[in-house]
Amino acid sequence: MSSTTTTSNAYQVRNMNFFYGTRQALDGINIDIPAQSVTAIIGPSGCGKSTFLKSLNRIAEAETKVRIDGQISLFGQNIYDPKVNLTQLRRRVGMVFQRPNPFPMSIYDNVAYGPRVFGTKGNLDALVESSLTKAAIWNEVKDKLRTSAQGLSGGQQQRLCIARSLAVNPDVLLMDEPCSALDPIATLRIEELIENLRTQLTIIIVTHNMQQAGRVSQNTLFFNTDESRIGQLVESGLTKEIFFSPKDKRTEDYITGRFG
Amino acid sequence: MTMSKQSDDLTQPLEAGRTFFNTGMTILSGVFTLLGLIPLFLVLFYVLSQGFSSLNADIFTQLPAPSGTLGGGFGNAIQGTMIMVAIAASISVPIGVLTAIFLSEYSRDSGFVQYVRFGVNVLAGVPSIVIGVFAYGVVVTTSGGFSAYAGGFALAILMLPIIIRTTEEALKLIPWELRLGSFALGADRFNTIARVILPAALPGIITGIMLAVSRAAGETAPLIFTALFSQYWLEGLNKPTASLAVLIFNYATTPYADLQHKAWGASLMLLILVLIISIVARIVFRRRS
Ligand SMILES: Nc1ncnc2c1ncn2[C@@H]1O[C@H](COP(=O)(O)OP(=O)(O)OP(=O)(O)O)[C@@H](O)[C@H]1O
Ligand SMILES: [Mg+2]
Numbered sequence A: 001m002s003s004t005t006t007t008s009n010a011y012q013v014r015n016m017n018f019f020y021g022t023r024q025a026l027d028g029i030n031i032d033i034p035a036q037s038v039t040a041i042i043g044p045s046g047c048g049k050s051t052f053l054k055s056l057n058r059i060a061e062a063e064t065k066v067r068i069d070g071q072i073s074l075f076g077q078n079i080y081d082p083k084v085n086l087t088q089l090r091r092r093v094g095m096v097f098q099r100p101n102p103f104p105m106s107i108y109d110n111v112a113y114g115p116r117v118f119g120t121k122g123n124l125d126a127l128v129e130s131s132l133t134k135a136a137i138w139n140e141v142k143d144k145l146r147t148s149a150q151g152l153s154g155g156q157q158q159r160l161c162i163a164r165s166l167a168v169n170p171d172v173l174l175m176d177e178p179c180s181a182l183d184p185i186a187t188l189r190i191e192e193l194i195e196n197l198r199t200q201l202t203i204i205i206v207t208h209n210m211q212q213a214g215r216v217s218q219n220t221l222f223f224n225t226d227e228s229r230i231g232q233l234v235e236s237g238l239t240k241e242i243f244f245s246p247k248d249k250r251t252e253d254y255i256t257g258r259f260g
Numbered sequence B: 001m002t003m004s005k006q007s008d009d010l011t012q013p014l015e016a017g018r019t020f021f022n023t024g025m026t027i028l029s030g031v032f033t034l035l036g037l038i039p040l041f042l043v044l045f046y047v048l049s050q051g052f053s054s055l056n057a058d059i060f061t062q063l064p065a066p067s068g069t070l071g072g073g074f075g076n077a078i079q080g081t082m083i084m085v086a087i088a089a090s091i092s093v094p095i096g097v098l099t100a101i102f103l104s105e106y107s108r109d110s111g112f113v114q115y116v117r118f119g120v121n122v123l124a125g126v127p128s129i130v131i132g133v134f135a136y137g138v139v140v141t142t143s144g145g146f147s148a149y150a151g152g153f154a155l156a157i158l159m160l161p162i163i164i165r166t167t168e169e170a171l172k173l174i175p176w177e178l179r180l181g182s183f184a185l186g187a188d189r190f191n192t193i194a195r196v197i198l199p200a201a202l203p204g205i206i207t208g209i210m211l212a213v214s215r216a217a218g219e220t221a222p223l224i225f226t227a228l229f230s231q232y233w234l235e236g237l238n239k240p241t242a243s244l245a246v247l248i249f250n251y252a253t254t255p256y257a258d259l260q261h262k263a264w265g266a267s268l269m270l271l272i273l274v275l276i277i278s279i280v281a282r283i284v285f286r287r288r289s
Helices: A049-056 A086-092 A106-116 A123-136 A154-166 A183-195 A210-216 A239-244 A249-255 B014-054 B075-106 B111-125 B128-143 B148-172 B176-184 B191-218 B221-226 B244-252 B257-288
Strands: A009-020 A024-035 A038-042 A066-074 A093-096 A172-176 A202-206 A219-225 A231-238
Touching: A009 A049, A009 A086, A009 A093, A024 A049, A024 A202, A024 A219, A024 B148, A038 A210, A038 B128, A049 A066, A049 A172, A049 A249, A086 B176, A093 A154, A106 A123, A106 A154, A123 A183, A154 A172, A154 A183, A154 B176, A172 B257, A183 A202, A183 A210, A202 B176, A210 A239, A219 A249, A219 B111, A231 A239, A231 A249, A239 B128, B014 B244, B014 B257, B075 B111, B075 B148, B075 B191, B075 B244, B075 B257, B111 B148, B148 B191, B148 B221, B176 B191, B191 B257, B221 B244, B244 B257
Parallel strands: A024 A231, A038 A202, A038 A219, A093 A172, A172 A202
Antiparallel strands: A009 A024, A009 A066, A219 A231
16 A cells, blocks of 8 residues: 555545535535545635535434435445445544544543444454554553543543544544644644554544644645535645645635635 | 723722622522522421431331321331332333433434423323322223232323433433434444443433432322222232322321321331432442443
């Protein structure tokens, strides 16, 4: 597996329209998201970044009534095929939320949750340790694995949630503004962790922080709303091109902070 | 816009009017809190002072004795109440908790759920004497007589809406993000509920069940129609059964001072019983979580 120049796509999105009830939130999205790299999603508030992310693991439908047209395929398989098993899909596509949401149980049990649900055989202790290590939090929690996860700081909780996702060995990790509730040091740790995970899985991260998008991602998608406040994908490409030579005026305005 | 001139002095107090209002409201709410607590303490004080002197070992071991005779207790009533409440809980807790899970987790706002919720609210408002008559018609007349089963059934109906409503509230207090977090890991609804949501909501659910148990333990009307009363120890779950509530009712309405005195003792016993059950349940379930 080559680390940076890979030709395979994790996601292929074709003519995707997204509706909350009858209100359209995304219009005509077409994009290929490369595997084994970090893709950043940027754009003003309310343009549908979270909505797009939530369509990629079909978690949106667990929240409210939604309708999705078009096609989204994950490594060649249509994820909106009626035969798709949501459990399988979501095991392969992990998600980290904007606000850390550890379960009200011990640190160990949080990480072991996914493997237990799937009845994973083998050494659970080792799996918990390796997941926590990958999420760069092992050293901080190794002496208190049996204590409640709710006693951790916000940044630690967020890394625990990342460890919890990694424990089921996903192919893709979706992150919705994972650092927005964190201080700069915790943010830095999460960025380092993303950098380290990049070779093992596909990461798609929504962020409001331009510097962060620049630091962690290889590709960037810029979303915006049109006149009728429906979200659309304005521009996509290599992060350095989006940042240094954007083709669209709206992208340039957003990146340079001359927006609205 | 014109603002009244503000002083820069941080120690300057509020205007007299606002200070006065503030203090006045604080005092008022304190006074009303005390007023609300008075009935509670009066009840406790009365039951304690009247009933304490009739508490002794005999009440647990002896059967009711006629007025005028020395001794006698109401061990059979304590036994009957505990058995019938246990029957009621073993019916209403599983049904109630599962119903609440359905209402809160499976289809929060579908039309059907609205009807179920409405039905539960109506059931909560049905007078207990009506529940007694209903259980009489459904169980007593068809099973051939008054029984502990029939009493437990009536109490179960009484407990059901309390358990459903409190459990649903407890489940709704669990943030939706936890469910999403679990779904996002690939867990199905069953695992999410059994491993994350129920354990998190357990303290609230236990409180609700305790509320229902205390309510059921003190009900008289449904038992008069279903379990009636008995002067003897329980001979079988299909026989008329004594209960503290009915014993209190019987004794308190007699003209005999010694029996009225025993009614106070039985009231105190009822309070103690409910208290013990709540404390034990709390300790047991706190350990586990
Ligand atoms: N559960 C929902 N039900 C109905 N409409 C929703 C729901 N969630 C989001 N929307 C609408 O969809 C649009 C896109 O929302 P979304 O949360 O995807 O924006 P976003 O780009 O993530 O914004 P932010 O940067 O503020 O997080 C908004 O107009 C929002 O009001
Ligand atoms: Mg968002």
